Amino acid sequence: MVSPSALFAAAAPEFLASEPQHPSAEQIELHDGLLDRPAHIDPKFLYDALGSSLFTAITQLPEYYPTRCEDEIFQRHGADIARHIGPVQAMIDLGAGDCVKAERLFPSLRPSHYVPVDISADYLQTAVRRLQLSYPDLRITAVGQDFSHELALPADVPAEQRLCFYPGSSIGNLGPDDAYAMLRRIRDACPGGGLLVGVDRVKPRSVLEPAYDDALHLTAAFNLNLLRHVNAVLDSDFNVEDWRHVALFNSERSRVEMHLEAQRALHVTWPGGHREFKRGERIHTENSYKFTPQAFSDLLHRAGFRDVAHWSDTRGWFSVFSARA
Template identity: 40%
Template sequence: MNVHAAALAKAYPFDEATSAFAGDVIGDLARHPKRLSPKYFYDAAGSELFEQITVLPEYYPTRTELGILRDRGDEIAAIIPQGAALVEFGAGATTKVRLLLEHCEFGAYVPVDISGDFLKAQADGLRKDFPDLGIYPVAADFTTPFALPEAVADLPKVGFFPGSTLGNFEPQEAASFLRSARKILGHGAQMIIGVDLEKDERTLYDAYNDAAGVTARFNLNVLVRINRELGGNFDLSSFMHRSIYNRDRHRIEMHLISRKAQTVRILGNTFAFRPGETIHTENSYKYSLERFTALARSAGWTVRESWTDAARMFSVHALTAE
């Protein structure tokens, strides 16, 4: 628990998760420039909004990765041990994991996500279609160490980290996550991971600034959550969404921009905003195949196989723990 969370836990009757949320929000908004962690996007409303984003015409990652998993499912199955436990880091909707479960003979499935209610609902739906599969949800922040269920202790482990979530981490954080996942999964583990690739800037811009405004609502929802859970007084109409591509750092940056001079209060703390000042809410790094291979190697993984779509928009990799 950080210093802000510890102090807030004494002053307010929050549970541990809410105290951590409050501590991170207050600490990050006190920074210059201001920021918020993207892991707090995913309350129930945020998770539902993200699922809407995945089917937008501009948003290519989900449908492209699904195509790779569908087309290469037999090749993936050929390198995964039968009866293994599939551990999904940051489990969301079950569309992608269903493709793996249909192609591979897993002994158990362990979805891990910070949004407990959403996780339970998805797990319940999956049990109906795979009644013989042991499903053991874990409500946890997958970016920090957590314990796997005892029921899968003796099974080979295969991690699953689809989507472009790895790109939300700074490169050093991505390496740290990969090292942590290797430790959680244990000796001899494998991992199936999705990685977004570098491409033309127009395609990237459109994917994160959709015409329907769903990404904008997703971004602004973190302020709704702060207001609801932490008693904040953000005026959503005074902030606007914007995503830009930072060419030098190979990343999309998502921001909330203050439309005017204003002051926001959260749990007795005051935060002043200048007109045009931003809250940096998310990065989405784009990799070349070579840069991702180097990143994985630095974290103790070997890239065993890599698959892309025909247009090389997205990639899926099979990793083996060294």
């Protein structure tokens, strides 16, 4: 329990927001994706404030195994992981969300500087205010940033003491070329430092598909909320009730795909564009690639990492990799 004196002593967390993407740039990206065939929307648009809250709820579902598997790995192998990582001054938490995953590692990794990075700046600000009350001596610099194309970190931490933390199998949301590019950006941001990354593994369809299409339909709400976010950014006229959530495992590409499927023939408009959707036509909204340990280890080595080690849960459903940049 934090004492009242500690509450007053806690330093306010720093918050850095990168220059916001000009609205027209986001609008152009959405416009082009909606007119492509098949239509697609970048999964970063899933994470407005409501989307981030819904995803936090999804991680508590019985069908959604990645969070529990990753937690099991840290509980069973935390000491070995910490030894492999070595001293950490700054912990860079990529896609931090509510910051809970990183917070669970504070006792073993003992960072002196915590740098959560997330595209949902408002959600992140709320999270770090809560965190600062519990850890008044920890320096926190929150960064509101879309790091999908550029990773710009505070310059006042020696690079060799940086640990980039990329949990929850978020690396799987990227296609093979983009995943490689992301790992190269992380390596360039942490030369001499380290990477700790969660990776989802190949497993039966009967396990994978329910994790992305749960009985309570929270994942459906998460996916459909994307259309509300698109309406806000693009001034489009999507009606959520016209669409349904679809999740399927594409075994040839080793990925779970999420789509939104038109339930009737539709005409969607926005300033400067429009599109007809046939009944049953889909908008591709997210991929989640699944790896074998060897395949991901090879990817890390190709991206320039060394001293690669990994740990798995007891069922072999998930892996956590540690590597040196």
